[in-house]
Amino acid sequence: MRRAGGRPMSVFRRISEALLVGVVLAAAPAMGETAAPGRVVSLNVCTDQLAMLVAGEGQLVSISRLTRDPAYSAMADEALAYPVNQGRAEEIYLLAPDLVLSGSFSSLATTEMLRRLGIAVEVFPPANSFADVAGQIRRMGGILGREAAAESIALRFEQDLNALRADRASGPRAAFYGAGGWTSGSRTLDGEALAAAGFSNVAEEAGLSDGGMLPLELLALLEPDLVITGGDDGPGFSRRQEIMSHPILARIRAAGRDAGLPGSDRVCGTPHILRAVRRLAELRRGLEAR
Amino acid sequence: MSRVTAALAGLVILLFLVSLSIGPAGIGPLTSLNALLVGSDGPLALVMREIRLPRALLAVLVGGGLGLSGAALQGYLRNPLAEPGLIGVSATAAFGAVLALQTGLAAAYALALPAFALAFAAAGVVLVLLLAGPRGGSVTLILAGIAVSSLAGALTALVLNLSPNPFAANEIVFWMMGSLADRSMRHVWLAAPFIAAGALPLLLARRGLDALTLGEDAAEAMGIRLGRLRLALVVGVAGIVGAATAVAGTIGFVGLVVPHVLRPLTGARPSRLLPASALGGAALVLAADIAVRVVLPGEDLKLGVVTALIGAPVFLRLILRTRAEGAP
Numbered sequence: 019m020r021r022a023g024g025r026p027m028s029v030f031r032r033i034s035e036a037l038l039v040g041v042v043l044a045a046a047p048a049m050g051e052t053a054a055p056g057r058v059v060s061l062n063v064c065t066d067q068l069a070m071l072v073a074g075e076g077q078l079v080s081i082s083r084l085t086r087d088p089a090y091s092a093m094a095d096e097a098l099a100y101p102v103n104q105g106r107a108e109e110i111y112l113l114a115p116d117l118v119l120s121g122s123f124s125s126l127a128t129t130e131m132l133r134r135l136g137i138a139v140e141v142f143p144p145a146n147s148f149a150d151v152a153g154q155i156r157r158m159g160g161i162l163g164r165e166a167a168a169e170s171i172a173l174r175f176e177q178d179l180n181a182l183r184a185d186r187a188s189g190p191r192a193a194f195y196g197a198g199g200w201t202s203g204s205r206t207l208d209g210e211a212l213a214a215a216g217f218s219n220v221a222e223e224a225g226l227s228d229g230g231m232l233p234l235e236l237l238a239l240l241e242p243d244l245v246i247t248g249g250d251d252g253p254g255f256s257r258r259q260e261i262m263s264h265p266i267l268a269r270i271r272a273a274g275r276d277a278g279l280p281g282s283d284r285v286c287g288t289p290h291i292l293r294a295v296r297r298l299a300e301l302r303r304g305l306e307a308r
Numbered sequence: 309m310s311r312v313t314a315a316l317a318g319l320v321i322l323l324f325l326v327s328l329s330i331g332p333a334g335i336g337p338l339t340s341l342n343a344l345l346v347g348s349d350g351p352l353a354l355v356m357r358e359i360r361l362p363r364a365l366l367a368v369l370v371g372g373g374l375g376l377s378g379a380a381l382q383g384y385l386r387n388p389l390a391e392p393g394l395i396g397v398s399a400t401a402a403f404g405a406v407l408a409l410q411t412g413l414a415a416a417y418a419l420a421l422p423a424f425a426l427a428f429a430a431a432g433v434v435l436v437l438l439l440a441g442p443r444g445g446s447v448t449l450i451l452a453g454i455a456v457s458s459l460a461g462a463l464t465a466l467v468l469n470l471s472p473n474p475f476a477a478n479e480i481v482f483w484m485m486g487s488l489a490d491r492s493m494r495h496v497w498l499a500a501p502f503i504a505a506g507a508l509p510l511l512l513a514r515r516g517l518d519a520l521t522l523g524e525d526a527a528e529a530m531g532i533r534l535g536r537l538r539l540a541l542v543v544g545v546a547g548i549v550g551a552a553t554a555v556a557g558t559i560g561f562v563g564l565v566v567p568h569v570l571r572p573l574t575g576a577r578p579s580r581l582l583p584a585s586a587l588g589g590a591a592l593v594l595a596a597d598i599a600v601r602v603v604l605p606g607e608d609l610k611l612g613v614v615t616a617l618i619g620a621p622v623f624l625r626l627i628l629r630t631r632a633e634g635a636p
Contacts (some may be wrong), residue, residue, distance in 0.1 A: 231607070235332050235333045236332050257479050258478065259473075265494075266358055
C-alpha cells in the first residue's frame with residue numbers, strides 16, 4: 019500500500035524504515051559498477067520528485083499517479099510531463115525498466131516480485147532531517163549516474179537553507195497538529211523546518227521528540243502561540259480529522275492562533291521543504307510583530 | 309430503592325469522579341474538579357468542560373444504555389446470551405452511522421448520524437427477532453447474530469475502504485471496538501435524547517417482562533400484550549444502541565456481562581434487573597474507559613478491547629452452562 023499522508027504515518031514510517039534498512043543493505047552489493055540506467059520507473063511520490071529533479075532527459079519513463087495530486091506533491095505540474103503508473107508489479111515489468119525506485123511505503127510484495135523478475139530496485143526511506151534531504155539527492159545522483167547534477171542541487175539546497183536558517187530556535191512556541199492528534203517532534207523533517215524558522219517546538223515540552231499523538235488535553239494546557247495544521251483536509255469524512263473541529267481547536271482558530279501549512283511541501287524530503295521554512299519564518303515574524 | 313441499586317449508584321458516582329480526574333495532563337483531582345465547577349475561562353476549565361466532562365457523561369450514557377438493552381433483550385428472549393453486540397444490533401447501527409458520515413449527510417444534518425444508526429439498529433433487531441423466532445433458542449439466536457454482524461461489519465469495511473479519504477480505512481477498528489477519546493459535548497447532545505427516549509419504553513416494559521418469565525400464555529392471561537411488548541423492545545433497543553454506537557462505536561459484551569453479574573442479586577426479576585443493569589453498565593464502561601487511559605495513556609486503546617477481555621470468558625461460561633442444561 020502506498021501511503022502519502024504526512025504526520026499520521028510516522029509510526030508506520032518508523033516501522034517500515036526499520037524493516038527496509040535490511041532490504042537496502044541486502045540490495046547494495048548487487049548494484050556494483052554498472053552503467054547509468056537508461057529506463058527508470060519510480061513508484062513513490064517522494065522518489066518521483068527526487069528523480070524528476072535529478073534525472074537526465076528521457077531517463078525517467080514513469081512516475082506514480084499520486085505525484086500529479088497537488089495535495090501530496092510539490093511538483094504536481096512538472097509531473098504532468100511524465101506517464102504515470104499504478105505501482106503494480108505486472109505493469110512495471112511491462113515497462114521494461116533497468117531500475118525501479120521505490121519508497122518504504124511501497125508494497126514489499128511488489129518490490130520483492132520485481133527483484134525476483136531480475137529488475138534492480140532501489141528503496142528510499144523517508145527523510146527525517148535536512149541532512150537526509152541532501153543525502154538522498156546525492157544518493158539519487160549516484161544511482162542515476164547524474165552525480166554532477168545532483169551535487170549542484172544538493173549544494174544549492176544547503177546554501178539556501180543556511181541563508182534561511184534563523185540564528186536561534188527559541189522564538190514563539192509552535193506545535194504541528196493534524197488528523198488523529200499527530201504532532202511532529204524535533205527529530206522529524208517538520209521539526210527541523212520549524213526550528214530553522216526560529217520557532218521552539220511544543221512537542222518537545224510534551225516529550226515527543228520523534229513526534230506522535232499529542233492528546234487534545236495537553237494541546238489545550240500547553241497553549242502554543244501557534245498551531246500549524248495540514249491546511250488540506252482531503253475529500254470525504256474521517257474520524258481522525260474530526261478532532262480538527264473539536265471545540266478546543268475551534269477556540270484556537272477563533273483566537274487566530276492557527277495557520278495552515280500545505281503538506282505537499284513537507285511530505286517528502288526535497289528542496290521544496292524550504293518553501294515551508296520560508297512560510298514558517300513569515301509566520302514567526304508576524305507573531306513577533308504582534 | 310433497593311440496597312443493590314443504591315450501591316451501584318454510589319459506584320457510578322465514584323467512577324464518574326475518578327474518570328473526571330484522569331487524563332494525560334496530570335492534574336490533581338481536587339484542582340480539576342474545582343476547575344470544572346467554578347473555574348473561569350482558563351485552559352484547565354476548558355479541558356475539564358470540553359474534553360473530560362463529555363467523555364465521562366458519554367461513558368454513563370452509553371454504558372447505562374447498553375446494560376439496559378442487554379437486560380431487556382435477555383428478558384424478552386428469555387435467553388442469557390442475548391446482547392446487542394453479539395446479536396448484531398451494534399454492528400448494523402455502526403453500518404448506519406458510517407453510511408451517514410461517509411455520504412456527507414451527517415455533515416449537512418447533524419441528526420442524520422443518530423437517525424441512520426437508529427434506523428439500521430432497528431432493522432438489525434427486527435431481522436434477528438425474525439431469524440431467531442419468537443422463542444429464540446440459543447443456537448439460532450447466536451447464529452442469526454453472527455450472520456447479521458458479519459454482513460454489517462463487511463458492509464462497514466466496504467464503505468470505509470471505498471471512501472476517498474486516505475484515513476477512513478483506518479477507522480474500521482473504531483467502529484468494531486469503540487472509543488470515547490476526543491468526544492465533545494456535541495456528541496453528548498446528539499446521543500442523550502435518543503438514549504433517554506429508548507430507555508423509557510424499556511423501563512415501562514418491566515412489568516410485561518416480569519410476566520413473561522412465567523411463559524407467553526401466562527403473560528397474555530395476565531393482560532400483557534406481546535405485540536406491544538415486542539414493539540417497545542425494538543424501539544427502545546434501537547434508540548439506545550443506535551445513538552450509543554453512532555458516537556462511541558461498537559462496545560461489546562456490556563449488555564451480556566452486567567445482567568449476568570446482577571441477576572442473582574436482583575432475584576432474577578426483570579423489573580429489578582433492568583434499572584440495576586443500567587447502573588451496572590454505566591459503572592462498567594466508566595471503569596473500562598478509566599482502564600484504557602491508565603494502562604496505555606499514550607495510545608488510543610479501544611474500549612471494546614477491555615470489555616471483550618472481561619466479557620468473552622463470561623460468554624464462554626454461559627455457553628457451557630446453557631449446554632449443560634441441555635437447551636437447544
